[in-house]
Amino acid sequence: MNRILPKLGWAALAVFGACCLAYIALSRGETINALWIVMAAVSIYLVAYRYYGLYIANTVLGVDGTRMTPAVKYNDGLDYVPTNKNVLFGHHFAAIAGAGPLVGPVLAAQMGYLPGLLWIVAGVVLAGAVQDFMVLFVSSRRDGRSLGDLIKSELGPIPGMIALFGAFMIMVIILAVLAMIVVKALADSPWGTFTVAATIPIAIFMGLYMRYIRPGRIGEISVVGFILLMGAILLGGQVAQSPTWGPAFTFTGVQLTWMLIGYGFIAASLPVWLLLAPRDYLSTFLKIGTILGLALGIVFVAPQLEMPAVTRFVDGTGPVWSGNLFPFLFITIACGAVSGFHALIASGTSPKMLDNERHAAFIGYGGMLMESFVAIMALVAASVIDPGVYFAMNSPAAVIGKEAVEVAAKVSSWGFVITPEVLVQTASDVGEKSIISRAGGAPTLAVGMAHILHQVIGGKAMMAFWYHFAILFEALFILTAVDAGTRAGRFMLQDLLGAFAPSFKRTEKLAPNLIATGLCVAAWGYFLYQGVVDPLGGINTLWPLFGVANQMLAAVALILCTVVLFKMKRERYAWVTILPTVWLLACTLTAGWQKIFHADPKVGFLANAARFSGAADRGEVLAPATSVAQMQQIIFNNYLDAALCGIFVLVVLSVTIFGILACVRAHAINHPTSKETAYEKMPDEVSV
Amino acid sequence: MFKDLAKLGKYLGDTARLMVGLPDYDVYVQHTRLKHPDREPMSYEEFFRERQEARFGGATGKCC
Numbered sequence: 001m002n003r004i005l006p007k008l009g010w011a012a013l014a015v016f017g018a019c020c021l022a023y024i025a026l027s028r029g030e031t032i033n034a035l036w037i038v039m040a041a042v043s044i045y046l047v048a049y050r051y052y053g054l055y056i057a058n059t060v061l062g063v064d065g066t067r068m069t070p071a072v073k074y075n076d077g078l079d080y081v082p083t084n085k086n087v088l089f090g091h092h093f094a095a096i097a098g099a100g101p102l103v104g105p106v107l108a109a110q111m112g113y114l115p116g117l118l119w120i121v122a123g124v125v126l127a128g129a130v131q132d133f134m135v136l137f138v139s140s141r142r143d144g145r146s147l148g149d150l151i152k153s154e155l156g157p158i159p160g161m162i163a164l165f166g167a168f169m170i171m172v173i174i175l176a177v178l179a180m181i182v183v184k185a186l187a188d189s190p191w192g193t194f195t196v197a198a199t200i201p202i203a204i205f206m207g208l209y210m211r212y213i214r215p216g217r218i219g220e221i222s223v224v225g226f227i228l229l230m231g232a233i234l235l236g237g238q239v240a241q242s243p244t245w246g247p248a249f250t251f252t253g254v255q256l257t258w259m260l261i262g263y264g265f266i267a268a269s270l271p272v273w274l275l276l277a278p279r280d281y282l283s284t285f286l287k288i289g290t291i292l293g294l295a296l297g298i299v300f301v302a303p304q305l306e307m308p309a310v311t312r313f314v315d316g317t318g319p320v321w322s323g324n325l326f327p328f329l330f331i332t333i334a335c336g337a338v339s340g341f342h343a344l345i346a347s348g349t350s351p352k353m354l355d356n357e358r359h360a361a362f363i364g365y366g367g368m369l370m371e372s373f374v375a376i377m378a379l380v381a382a383s384v385i386d387p388g389v390y391f392a393m394n395s396p397a398a399v400i401g402k403e404a405v406e407v408a409a410k411v412s413s414w415g416f417v418i419t420p421e422v423l424v425q426t427a428s429d430v431g432e433k434s435i436i437s438r439a440g441g442a443p444t445l446a447v448g449m450a451h452i453l454h455q456v457i458g459g460k461a462m463m464a465f466w467y468h469f470a471i472l473f474e475a476l477f478i479l480t481a482v483d484a485g486t487r488a489g490r491f492m493l494q495d496l497l498g499a500f501a502p503s504f505k506r507t508e509k510l511a512p513n514l515i516a517t518g519l520c521v522a523a524w525g526y527f528l529y530q531g532v533v534d535p536l537g538g539i540n541t542l543w544p545l546f547g548v549a550n551q552m553l554a555a556v557a558l559i560l561c562t563v564v565l566f567k568m569k570r571e572r573y574a575w576v577t578i579l580p581t582v583w584l585l586a587c588t589l590t591a592g593w594q595k596i597f598h599a600d601p602k603v604g605f606l607a608n609a610a611r612f613s614g615a616a617d618r619g620e621v622l623a624p625a626t627s628v629a630q631m632q633q634i635i636f637n638n639y640l641d642a643a644l645c646g647i648f649v650l651v652v653l654s655v656t657i658f659g660i661l662a663c664v665r666a667h668a669i670n671h672p673t674s675k676e677t678a679y680e681k682m683p684d685e686v687s688v
Numbered sequence: 689m690f691k692d693l694a695k696l697g698k699y700l701g702d703t704a705r706l707m708v709g710l711p712d713y714d715v716y717v718q719h720t721r722l723k724h725p726d727r728e729p730m731s732y733e734e735f736f737r738e739r740q741e742a743r744f745g746g747a748t749g750k751c752c
Contacts, residue, residue, distance in 0.1 A: 075723070077716030079742065083706065090703035216736030218705060272744040273737070280744075281708045288707065349709070484744060 010050060017043025024114070024309070031304045034380045037113070038298060041121055041376045045369040048125040053365035056130065060565070060573040061137055063357040068680040070144040071353050080144070082355035082686070085362055092350045092367045094284050096132070096342050097291070099178055099478050100335025100550075101371055103441035105379035106448075107543060108332045109390065110320040112310040113383045115329050120379065123330070123337025124372035127580035131554055132342045133364030134561040134577065139347035140354050141676040147347040147557065151655075153675045154563050159658040163556050166651040167344065168492045169644070170549040172520075174341070175485045176527035177546045178478045179264070180538050183256045183528070184440035185471050190249035191240035191431055193256075195468055196475045197249070198232035199279060206278035218281055225282050233468050237431060253532045260482070261525040267479075268486035268517050276483050283477035290473050294377050297452045307383035307390065312415065319395035320439065321540050322602040323594060327587040331547030336375025338584065340553025342368065356682070381448030388418025389426055389435070393444050396537035397437045398623065407436050431464030439537040446470035482524075489520040530637050535624040536602065541641060544595055548588050548645065552652040555584040559659035566666040567674035574663075585656065592649040596642045605645065609638035709743035710736065 020040035024032060057063045074080040083091070108116040139145055142153070148167070152160030186192045206225045210216060239245045251259070267275055316324035321332060335341070346364055354360060382390065391411045392400065400410045404420035411418050427435045430450055435443065450466035458465065493516045498505030504512045531538030558581040565574045598604030601611045615622045616631045625631045666673050702712055713732055720729040730738060 075719060077719040078711065078739065081711045081715065083711070084699070084702070086699060087703045087706055091706040091709075094707035210736075215733040218708065218710065219701075273740050276744055277708075277740050284707050285704065353706075353711075487744060 010047060013043050014047045017047060024117075028309060031306060033302055034298055034305055034384060035302050037117055037305070037380060038376060041117070041373065044121050044125065045373065048129075049361075049365060049369060052125060053129065053133065053361045056133065056365070056576060057358070057361040060570065060576050061134070062570070063137065063360060064679075065356055065358040066682050067141075067357055068682045069140055069354050069357060070351060071355055072682060072686055073680065074143070074352075079349070080352045083353040085355065085359040088350065088353050088355075088359070089363055089367060090288075091353070092345070092363050093370050094288060095345045095349065096335075096339075096367060097287065097371050097374060098335065098481060099181065099442075099474060100339060100341075101375035102378045102445055102474065103181060104333040104336055104547075105375045106382040106441040106444050107320055107394070107539065108329055109307055109379060109382040110311065110318040110394065111314045111325060111329060112308050113305055113379055114309040115314065115325060116333055116379050117376070119329060119333055120337050120372055120375050123333070124368060127554070127558070127584065128336075128338035128342070128372065129365040129368035130576060130580060131338060131340075131557050131561070132346050132368040133361055134564075135343045135346040135557050136351055136354070136364035137357070137360045138561060138564050140351040140357065140360060143677055144351040145347065147343050147560070150347060151556070151560055154560060154567065155655070155658045155662050159655050162651055162654055163553075164492070165496075166549070166553060166556070166648065168489065168496070169647065170341070170546075170553055171485055171489050171492070172523045173527065173542065173546045173549050173644075175264075175482055175489070175524035176531060177542045178481055178485075179257075179260050179524065179528045180531045180542060181440040181442045182475050182478050183253050183260065183532055184438055184538075185442040185446070185475065186251070186256055187253040187438075188250055188434070189240075189432055189471075190246045191236040191464075191468055192471045192475070193249045193251060194239045194245075195229075195232045195236040195472050196479070198236075199229065199282070199472070199476055199479070200275070202228045202232065203275050203279040203282065206282070207274040210278065211273050221278070222281050222285055225278065226286070229282065229286075229472065233465060233472060236468060237464060240431065254529075257525075257529050257532050260528070261521055263479075264482055264486050264525070265517060265521045267483045268490065268521070269514065272487075276480070276487075279476065280480050280484070283473075283480045286473050287477050290470075291374055291377070294381070294449060294452070295373075297449075297456050298377060298380055301452050301455045303380070303384040303452055303455075305380070305383040306385065307387050311387075319391065319399045321543060322536075322600070323544070323591070323598075327591040327594070328544065330583075330587040331544055331551050331591050333375065334547045334550040336372050336378070338551065338554045338580065339371075340550050340555070340557055343553065343557035355686075378445055381445050381452065383448075384451055385444070385448050386418065386422065386426075388412065388416040389423065389447065390444060391416050392418065392423055393435050393438050393447070394441075395437060396439060396535065396540070398535040398537075400437070402436065404434075404436065429460070429463045430467035432467075437537070439539045441539075442471060442474045445474070486517065486520050486524075489523075490516045493520055533624060540602070541605075544591060545641065545645060545648075548591050548595065549648050551584050551588045552592075552648050555581055555588060555652055556655045558584065559655055563659050563662045563666065564674050566663040567672060569666075569670075569672045571663075571667060585652070588652060589649060592645050595645045596649075605638045605642035609635045609642070612638070710739050 017040055020036050024036050024040060071080050071082040105116050138150060142150060148160055148164040151163045186196060202225055206221045209221050239249060314325050350363060388411050392407050400407045404423045408418050408420040408423055430447060446467045449470040450463045453466045454463040494504050506512055527542060531542045534541055558577045562574050562577040562581060565571060594603055596605055599607050601608040612622060612631055612635045621631060625634055713735055716735060717729045720727055
């Protein structure tokens with residue numbers, strides 16, 4: 001009886017989840033409650049963890065609770081610390097959760113909520129969580145070494161270098177995309193710009209306090225910082241209304257771009273305790289708090305989904321991003337379903353704190369399920385707002401125009417009926433002059449969050465506050481990522497350049513530091529600028545590049561896991577990683593190919609370059625260019641993007657070939673050849 | 689009951705601190721005293737600064 005009862009419980013949960021999905025599937029053409037989606041997703045997560053996550057742990061990998069983990073072996077109380085699994089779960093989740101799972105699903109909502117929902121849930125269970133968990137396991141069995149090191153030792157030095165180079169390029173694209181989200185959210189928004197700018201002096205004050213006044217008191221100063229932030233949001237409303245201060249904080253996208261580039265350079269050159277660390281504390285706590293708050297809000301308000309399950313834009317003609325459902329949906333939603341960047345985290349700090357191998361599934365698989373849940377909430381937030389408002393906010397001005405009347409007519413003509421009054425009213429509700437063409441995901445998410453949260457606290461009068469709270473919350477952790485990412489990129493670059501000019505490796509010297517920081521900022525700044533001036537909104541160019549790159553890194557990490565399974569002589573279970581690898585290769589290679597060679601200039605970089613050079617030959621000037629020189633610039637940018645995409649494709653193809661060769665070699669040898677550290681028994685005094 | 693609550697409070701505090709890269713100071717001191725009696729453990733301030741530099745000094749970035 002004791003064995004049957006839990007199984008009955010799991011079966012009941014599985015049936016419940018299936019019923020929720022059935023309800024979603026059968027409710028076509030009518031609005032449904034968001035809770036159906038949330039319940040379906042959560043049931044699937046729980047069942048998947050219990051029956052697939054633990055299957056991978058116990059059967060596929062054969063985790064061994066008696067094996068000493070690096071945390072126990074190298075325990076130094078600093079980097080290597082055996083940590084309670086719940087505490088480590090929090091650390092791991094805070095490290096993997098960023099802007100990605102919030103933005104991707106919002107962009108994907110142009111096809112309706114159903115395609116995104118299905119990919120998020122299926123992707124995380126079969127690909128994303130598998131990758132995070134297995135990389136964590138592989139790294140923990142190899143002294144907690146990093147992804148680059150793991151690939152080097154298991155596949156060879158050349159694929160190791162290729163993967164590291166790919167990781168650097170991905171970093172550049174991620175930073176450009178993240179920075180662009182901030183620019184799109186803050187352009188012509190004095191309220192948003194003021195509050196985000198206010199985070200800089202607030203963080204510096206916190207940094208000085210923690211350094212000199214009461215060193216290391218994170219808790220108390222974070223509370224003070226939080227109160228100051230809320231004050232900045234309230235003050236921002238006054239600033240925006242003021243006839244003198246309002247215009248002083250109103251900037252165009254291009255101005256904000258230059259400010260961000262300058263900020264990135266200065267922030268990455270300052271000591272970490274002054275600005276980066278304190279803002280990291282604020283953004284981490286705010287992020288976790290907001291995620292919890294949003295989850296409670298959705299459960300409490302139980303909003304209706306206004307977006308149709310499937311829109312007409314599944315045919316690939318959508319205004320937010322171009323390209324067909326396959327492959328572009330699967331690269332638009334990266335984090336939340338599967339994200340290669342997590343492989344860097346899962347082979348970073350987390351494996352050094354794992355107290356027992358048996359907890360790796362909870363941390364790795366469970367942590368990613370949690371991230372996926374965040375993506376589901378973002379999808380809900382984007383789907384509860386009026387679809388007309390959604391398309392007005394996310395379509396580029398080149399497609400829908402700039403004036404409310406014109407925009408409303410255009411969006412209504414797509415079948416999403418909206419009046420100009422509603423657009424103007426929504427903007428004024430959230431305290432903005434205009435919400436039209438605010439692509440990038442963050443403003444849409446902010447409207448959705450304001451829509452949900454104002455029903456819990458504050459009512460209509462608080463909507464503007466919640467909107468700017470959401471903008472601040474996203475901008476805060478994006479700016480932290482830009483700062484930390486620029487530093488990380490600088491270290492990678494100094495390492496890379498150090499191979500040619502050894503003086504570059506001197507990270508304590510000022511000149512090489514500044515040069516490497518400058519190069520790094522210039523790299524992402526270039527793509528950022530290009531994205532901001534793009535008439536099709538920039539998201540159309542940069543987000544697919546980011547998605548392709550990120551999913552390719554995931555494919556690389558899964559190839560590593562496959563090779564490790566072959567080398568462990570567990571190849572009969574290798575389908576667990578081969579299945580998602582093949583799917584990711586199919587999506588990313590198709591997407592990469594189409595972004596380069598597709599005949600439609602909206603999709604293919606080369607076709608777009610040809611369109612502009614054709615016009616240039618005829619002596620015409622196409623918008624947004626206003627001169628021949630700008631035409632040449634756009635042509636060059638498209639060639640550059642095509643080349644970058646080509647590099648990503650080559651990176652993943654070469655790692656695939658190296659991976660297959662390594663598998664074949666391992667298969668031919670009749671004993672395990674994986675390079676894990678030798679088994680050592682967990683000491684008896686460590687409680688298992 | 690109160691003991692459980694105190695334990696929960698400590699868990700939450702530990703979790704919040706580790707989220708921003710700060711492991712448990714007491715555990716560090718205990719470990720150093722026990723395993724490296726020849727070394728004097730860092731003061732909390734030194735420990736805090738050392739961890740800050742370690743968190744942001746290396747080549748691991750933040751996630752998207």
